[in-house]
Amino acid sequence: MTDTALSVSRSSVERRKVLADDATARLERMFEIRGFEERLNALFATGAIHGTTHLAMGQEALAVSLAAELRPTDLVTATYRGHAMALALGMSPRAVLAEIMGKSEGSTGGLGGSMHVSDDDIGLLPTFAIVGAGLPVAAGAALAFQYKGDDSVAVAVFGDGATNIGAFHESLNLAAIWKLPVVFLCDNNVYGEYSRINLTTPIEDLHLRAASYAMPAEVVDGMDVTATRAALARAIGRARTGGGPTLVEAKTYRFAGHSRADTAPYRPAGELEYWQERDPVKRAREELVAGGASADELARLESSVGAALDEVIEVVQALPDPVVTDMFNNIWTPTTRKADS
Amino acid sequence: MTDTALSVSRSSVERRKVLADDATARLERMFEIRGFEERLNALFATGAIHGTTHLAMGQEALAVSLAAELRPTDLVTATYRGHAMALALGMSPRAVLAEIMGKSEGSTGGLGGSMHVSDDDIGLLPTFAIVGAGLPVAAGAALAFQYKGDDSVAVAVFGDGATNIGAFHESLNLAAIWKLPVVFLCDNNVYGEYSRINLTTPIEDLHLRAASYAMPAEVVDGMDVTATRAALARAIGRARTGGGPTLVEAKTYRFAGHSRADTAPYRPAGELEYWQERDPVKRAREELVAGGASADELARLESSVGAALDEVIEVVQALPDPVVTDMFNNIWTPTTRKADS
């Protein structure tokens, strides 16, 4: 069993690696993501954090299965609702939290914040705050892979709401006509902000939109880490072997509100409860126990993950802020270029 | 039989009206459009006209059938390739040519030019020079009709290439979710500029894209004025009676190059000839003759249309240019508003 305290201190590449072959490591990571977001929510409530945040509780299985299938040399564009994805892909809770808290140790030195966590070592681009903006960028990364003849894959992760924006349509069309090695992964969590999908989108099965581009599609229960991983394996494998893009729709559910302030009063009665029955963390735990794991040991794992997270929060809160002149860092101009070289 | 010289001098609303019940009038209008564009091409070649132009030869049946089905109170957004549409809908050759030649008598006083002919009397908005831009605007006009509870219809005319731009996707989605009284009319003339559709679009049957929006679709032989009219009648009727939007794909062919300078060297051998066999003007003429019309009379009609057009060209060339201060007309500001009122 992976040691949490240790995994927290590992490199992001190492934190990624453990997921591929170890179902317990995957569950552990799901504990970590869920625990991280619960604590983050509490921190926001105390006013310790500036700005906004978007939780992905209920969507952990998708993040972990994607991470289990990708190589660190692949490239991912994700969204503002990206902490789960970042942790799954390998970023440490400390790096993610430091960024969210605007600390100089954060992944962009605290300059980007909650909506822009990133880690170049594992191919996670600064997450995208503009709906749909990551899709063309992923297609472009895939173009670079195809161009260079390397077998890396790009993955664009986006929501159901994003399938209504022009960038979605244009990117799928471009990827299809050029047979780019990209997976379009739609995390259909039923809501775009405060609007249920049926209010904004005339169809609920978004994978059907692949037909407009003669593109293969998959639909999968995104609350089931095993099934999701299998679907992603097919799509990623197709991309890696020259078969072109796939649209994967994962049916998930957003347990939290859209962002910090939202208590989701707009949910139909019983809907949350229906989906909580299908809680991906719960299901992954049950699956392991059914396969022979000790429920007690898993419970201990969960609490050790929690304890490690509590420690991370202590540490990160004490980290220094950036200095004010840091806002001038990393802005490229023809003149800075000369200074750099 | 309609008198051409007379029809040229009629109001645009009257010029529209004659098309509904008179097949000869429709053929006459097709003669007019074809003759107009042939002459325009020649005028450009002599350098008498500034800028660029986009001909719609081969696409006359579509224009005339749409005009035969719409009411002047309906609203149309068309494209830079819009002269055929403008003439069909009712604008006089004189008004269209004066605009193209930048004369003060032109529909925008010569300020807009070839890509922006318009006529408010027949609901033709200034034609759109940005690919896809007319679709959201048509959806919005349809929204206004729905809002006011009037049974007018908006029609967005656009090309095959435009189905790859984001505005297409967003507009169809919006129209579908709101059941707007709008017809999306795709003039699939096989090319977007110099690129054949198969090079830019993974499917050739563009009406299939309606499925992404659970929207009804029609596909029709756009070279056949009778069939096209029937398809449009269904779509327009659906919109008028609360049935929501339809995507209509008319299969046509662009006989000319994309714009002024283009000789279309990129066409596969035999393709133009294949489609010329299906020339909509020729077919409409044959259909009339088969129905008992005199071929000689139709030939006389064609040459009288040509003679009238020659006269129009003479007249328009002699019209005055706008005066230089006209460029300050019709620019709304809070201050001009006060001046106006």
Next chain:
Amino acid sequence: MRFRQAIVAALEDEMEADPSVMVMGEDIAVAGGPFKTSEGLLDKFGPNRVRDTPISEMAFTGAGVGAAIAGLRPVIEIMFMEFLGVALDQLVTGAAKMHYLSKGQLSVPLTVRASVGSGTGFGSQHSQTLENWVTATPGLTVVTMSTPQNAYGILRAAIQSPGPTMVLEPRNLYAVRGEVQRGAAGLVELGKAEVVRQGTAVTIVTMGQLRTSVLEAVEASGIDAEIIDLITLAPWDRTTVLDSVAKTHRLVVVEEAPESGGWGSEIVAAVTRELFSSLSAAPFRITTPNVPVPYSRALESRYLPQPDEIARQLTQYQSTGTVPAPWWVLEGLSK
């Protein structure tokens, strides 16, 4: 009431007064708006007039254009100004030219509201003001707001205006409270700047959320400044500004826009052109630095010119007649 409630009040009063006014945007109906700037409107006016849209800025901005042409007075909400980056075409290349391209036959009484600016911890892609995207656009009126009262009056005037109007709403002010006079007396005339404070020593032109900071700075420094809130940015009120500088002989623009490319240069250049020989010192701008809006609170709070920074620059300018360096130059950073 709060600034955001003044927005609601303006929408409500216009919708009461004119049945052709309707509002659309993402989550503005059922949820009352991401910033609660349309709270209660759905209940009051129903789903035909208050519409939630899909995430499709191009479609619903363009739909606003079409609906306006066809007789409605739509009010579009662009949640963050940045989102116009996927739909700018409809406004700048489309709507602004429709009157021109129809020989004046068509009008586009469209209002596009967008929240702008820094100070709320949303990071570099949700904190810009981006006025420059829309200001070089003949045919498009661009306004901003700075108090609950003028938020009410400006928005109503924008909705009433027969041309397309872009309304920039400083997001950081939504929670601010103030008295709001509703009805005709609360209206604001578009195209006219507001003289917020009369003075003789220097003219300060500002707008948006910086109005309050400028007032604070002026009070703190004891300088007898004339403060002008531009309100309409395009076309801006040359008469009010020129009259003031003709009197004070000095001009400072305080703006939430980067040193390079910010709107204040337009004011400085126009004033210099007209009043050069009567100026007693160089006109200059107090701006944000040329950087993306930083996230960390420690940095974001310095990004925007703060009252103490404004006061420092003003005091130096008034006492020496020379242009002061911005804080980042003092801290060793070159421009």
Next chain:
Amino acid sequence: MRFRQAIVAALEDEMEADPSVMVMGEDIAVAGGPFKTSEGLLDKFGPNRVRDTPISEMAFTGAGVGAAIAGLRPVIEIMFMEFLGVALDQLVTGAAKMHYLSKGQLSVPLTVRASVGSGTGFGSQHSQTLENWVTATPGLTVVTMSTPQNAYGILRAAIQSPGPTMVLEPRNLYAVRGEVQRGAAGLVELGKAEVVRQGTAVTIVTMGQLRTSVLEAVEASGIDAEIIDLITLAPWDRTTVLDSVAKTHRLVVVEEAPESGGWGSEIVAAVTRELFSSLSAAPFRITTPNVPVPYSRALESRYLPQPDEIARQLTQYQSTGTVPAPWWVLEGLSK
């Protein structure tokens, strides 16, 4: 060679020198480009490196960003600058901030070329310059061109640069002929303005297609003007401009941009700030009027400042020290 052939030459030489350089855009491969600015490249470099795209500016601009991050040096063609209105987000809100948002780990060596400007009869939606859409964007370099030689050198430098660069190409110059020195000697350093003519009487700052008109006007008027072609508009070369005005004590900006919102105000404001007390007359701008670009040849030819109009204004300025009125004011139109 012609200006457009200089573009082809620059692309060709960069593609030869660096296998990661590739080009994409609408009809740039098989057809050689709508303006023939990529003629022959497909034959020479094949379809992997020279790609026709669907009509999807958002997708292929964004694909350029992604490809640049992943190791290529893409050159994107936006046929007309206006078309960025459907894709501006990718450049301004995305690409320009990627280096910042990755703590400097990611670079975006992307070149976006767009044809700009009036004079070719394309009407109000295909003739704007729209620099203001991109100039207030820290992290984005914006350049323009004015001769076949600098077209070659600037484009090569843009492609070589590790940051995102927007290249504005005056469409009306594509057919112009001139000598072009290829290779290293033909390169142009970004960030540096070119002193086109040395002089002592007045500094004229211009760029793009107006460079030639300014030269003509200066020759016709016999004024000993120093002419500066800005070349890089963001960030512009303050040193060269300030040094020149420090010498001439006068500044005129001649620009293809509207009186309101045009880029020249930035130059005027910065120069005034730095050199106010050494100026001998008001700096001013010769601009286009605040109108959409008109189509009719009779009007379009007056829209852009013509050599005779520039000469008239310059002569009056030099002889009287006062700012002349533009032609439209003389013809009875108010500003």
